[in-house]
Amino acid sequence: MAEAHQAVGFQFTVTPEGIDLHLSREVLKHIYLSGVTSWRKRVIRFKNGILAGVYPASPSSWLIVVIAIMSTLYARVDPSMGMIDSIKKTLPVSDYLTVQTQTIVSAILFATGLWFSIILVLRYTLKALLSYHGWIFESHGKKSFSTRLWLRLVKIFSGRRPLLYSFQASLPRLPVPSVDDTIRRYLESVRPLLDDEQYKQMEIVANEFKKDPAPKLQKYLVLKSWWSTNYVSDWWEEYIYLRSRGPIMVNSNFYTMDLLYVTPTHRQAARAGNVVHAMLQYRRKLERGEHTPLRALGIVPMCSFQMERMFNTTRIPGIETDFIQHLKDRKHLVVYHRGRLFKLWLYYGGRHLTPSELEVQFQRIINDPTEPQPGEKMLAALTAGERVTWARARLKYFSQGTNKVSLDAIETAAFFLTLDDESHGYDPENIKSLDVYAKSLLHGKCYDRWFDKSFSLVIYKNGKMGLNAEHSWADSPIVGHMWEYVLATDCFQLGYTEEGHCNGDLNKNLPPPTKLQWDIPPECQTVIGKSYALAKEIADDVDFHGCLFDDFGKGLIKRCRMSPDAFIQLALQLAHFRDKGEFCLTYESSMTRMFKEGRTETVRSCTWESTAFVRAMEDKEETNETRLELFRKAAEKHQNMYRLAMTGSGIDRHLFCLYIVSKYLGIDSPFLKQVLSEPWRLSTSQTPQQQLNLIDIQKFPKYVGAGGGFGPVADDGYGVSYIIIGENLITFHISSKFSSPETDSYRFGQNIRKAMMDIQALFDIKTKKL
Structure with a gap:
């Protein structure tokens, strides 16, 4: 050991x-x-x-200010307007502090104070500039003079060579929308889903809420926005994620896939060695804050707060609420293989293990012939079941002795890794290959991923891989940032030998991985079995379909002068209407990371304009010119709502926080109850790509990721994640439940494909006429 x-x-x-x-x-x-x-x-x-x-100043700028102030003293000019003399009078005179020394010290203290004042002015100026969002509402490719001037000022005040957290102090706070605006937009969003009588009733309830108790709740919310960094994020994390007592597997966790067309090596241990080493490189830069901050348009900074808890993080179960445990400098990971759990040290002699050394260690685990200890094989099923069951079992069976030591090893690990004994990946000859691959990453066997870890890395027997990520600590773009770095580093920097092994010399003198020891009593094994049975029932009910749409992509959509996201969202509305014969409340996730500690907001994609377009598409007597005109109006409406959500004027987070305040105050609100109980039967999200631009997909078109997905949100609804890959490919990850007679993921995928083609045909006809 x-x-x-x-x-x-x-x-x-x-x-x-x-x-x-x-x-x-x-x-x-x-x-x-x-x-x-x-x-x-x-x-x-x-x-x-x-x-x-x-930041945006630098330590060297302090020296410049000090030298400048000292120079003025020799020139007999006092830029401090008497402040240096005032400071000088407060300093004592002694043998060590002569009058001349007093003058120098006073000048240095004044220069330091002046330097800090300049930093504050620069920061607040940048914060004021970043609070302006008019640029985002302008048409793509058309920037007004004021926006061009604003962008130049932001660039000037942003400084040079920022580190990951350099802009945190300059980001504005998320504003609280007015109650009137939120209720108006809410009523507008539900209008196409309600008949006249239902809508009138909703108007009455909403207006009653607006009169009372909304003003009272709003005051508390505004007060919180002044006091806290972000008035939404802490409550969102606690009440949406950590207080949920249901299983997080499928219902909360999400997954990310490997490269779609390329498998760098078919050796499982070698792929694990390169990827883990790349992750350690990423973590080192993350802990040092050396990553370049993400910036919209390459200029407007995004909040980096969520990245802090990517590694060394575990969701710890509790009876009433879970909590997130984040540690520093974890030097090991835990590996699962064929029912056994191993502790693997990641450092040797004060350095990271090299890829070839890691390959040796992983191969040792693969070759280990030992059998799982009683209860060990399905232990992780506890993290897949009910949270209260897991919390009680943890307190009763894992709070002392051998079990506590081994559980601590898992919960304090940098991350969790599964050397899977199955083979998965995209196979063009097998239409269901992506479906099975997605289900494996989302839930696996229900006991071979530790669903509480910030993420579980899965390396398959054939060299393919993927991630299963816990959702409470961060959103998918954060995981995607790390994943892009890892894929690029694995393929283009570390590489493999001709035989598929990791590059570098072998070191077989490393101490072997340590097998974790367990003493799990029969009654605990019974609890594990019950959690597994529940988790398996959930997993077996997931109907997944991966749909590669390569008839056209972002390139053609942009030639139509359309937003790719709006195009796809309207195609989803058309596909859903054809699939179910009705419209539904639709959730699209947008980010609010232009604000400090911002996470997400909801875009309600089903609008009056989108339903008018869909009905026109289904009306055989309607002309294509009219359909196209309605499509453009619906797309513009969607884009405007997305921009409002990104700039802090969304609906749902505001209503959610008003509801939390009402619960704290003991105020019963029929309006808020109804709003928060409405089911999202179509939940959608776009997976971001090319956040780092480490791979030139024009030069290497095969080195593209397949994106990721999540489970269905409603029992009778669909979950759809999509990634726009390059110019000619869009991948859809579609989930639903087999138990619902209303849904079928494959059928919905076919409807999406047809809807995309039908919308594209409108532009073909329009282009011919032009």
Whole structure:
């Protein structure tokens, strides 16, 4: 074991002649290197913390200000208007602090204060500039003079070479919309879903709420927005995720797939070695804050707060609510293979294990012939079942002894890795290959992913891979950022030998991975079995279909002068109406990361304009010119709603927070109850791509990711995730439930395909006429 290997480095025995001391030079060398690495890491973090703390200024600018102020003293000019003399009078005179020294110290203190004042002015100026969102409402490719001037000012005040967290202090806070605007937009969003009588009733309830108690609730919410960093995010994390007592597998966790067409190596251990090493490189840059912050238009910064908890993070179950445990400097991961759990150290001699060393370690686990201990094989099913069941079992069976030590190893690991004994991936010859692949990543066997970890990395037997991510700590774009880095590093920097092994020399003298020990009593095994039975019932009910749409993509849509997202959302509305014969409340996720600690907002994609377009498409007597005109209006409406959501003027997060305040105050609101109980029968999300631009997909068209997806939100609805890949490919990940007679994921996929083609045909006809 690794611990035992380190322990034998220092031995002593008591003899008649005294103490006989034995020291291992090799182990002492590793201890020394580990200490050096630790201190180097602290110094780098401290340095980068200072750089981010004084941004957009720099430490060198302090020296410039000091020199400038000192120069004015020699020129007999006082830019401080007497402040330097005032500071000088407060300093004591002594043998060590002469009058001349007092003057120098006073000037340095004034210069330092002036420097900090300049930093604050720059930050608040940048914050004021970033609070302007008029640019986002302008037509694509058409920037007004004021927007061009604003962009130039933002670029000037943003400084040079920012670190990951450099802009955090300059980001504006998420504004609280007015109650009148929110209710007006809400009524507008439900109008196409209600008949006249239902809508009148909803208007009455909404107007009663607007009169009372909305003003009272709004005051508390505004007060919270002044006091807290973000008036939504902490309540969203707690009440939407952590207080949910149902299973998080399928219902909350999401997945991300590997490269679609390329498998760099078919050796499972080698792929795991490269990918884990790439993740360690990413984590090192993340902990040091060295990643480049994401910026819209390459200029407007996005909040990086969610990235902090990517590694070393676990959702810990509780009776009433879970909590997120985030640690620092975790030096191991836990590996699951054929029912066994292993602890694997990621460092050796104060450095990361190389890809080839990791490959050796993973191959040792694969070759290990031992059988799982009683209860070990399905232990992770506890994380897939009810949260209260898991919390009670954790307190009763895993709070002391061997079980506690082993569970701590899992919960404090950098992340969780599964060396899966199955083979998955996209196969053009098998229409269901993506379906099975998606289900494997979303739930697996219900006991071979640790669903509480921030993410579980899955490496399949054939070298393909994917992620299963827990949702409470962050949203999918955050995971996607790391995933893009890992894929690019794996394929284009680390690479493989001709035989498919990791590059680098082998080191077979590493201590082998440690097999975790368990003492799981029969009654606990019974609890595990019940959690597994529930999880398997949920997993078996998931109907998944992966649909590759390659008839056209972003390139053609942009030639039609359309937003690709609006085009796809309207196609989804048309497909859903054809699939079910009705419209439904539709959820599209948008981000609010232009604000500090922003997460997401909802775009209600089913609008009066979109339903008018869909009905025109289904009316055989309607002309294509009219259909196209209605499509353009619906697309413009959708784009405007998306922009409102991104700029803090959405509907649903505001109503959600008003509801939380009403519960705290004990106020019963029929309006808020009805709003929050409405089912989202069509839940959609776009997976972002090319956040880092590390792979030129024009040059390497086969090196594209397949995106990811999530489970169905409503029992009788669909979940649809889509990724716009390059210019000519869109991938749809469609989920529903087999138990619902109203849904069929494959059928819905075919309806999406037909809807996309039918909409594209409108532009073909219009183009011919032009």
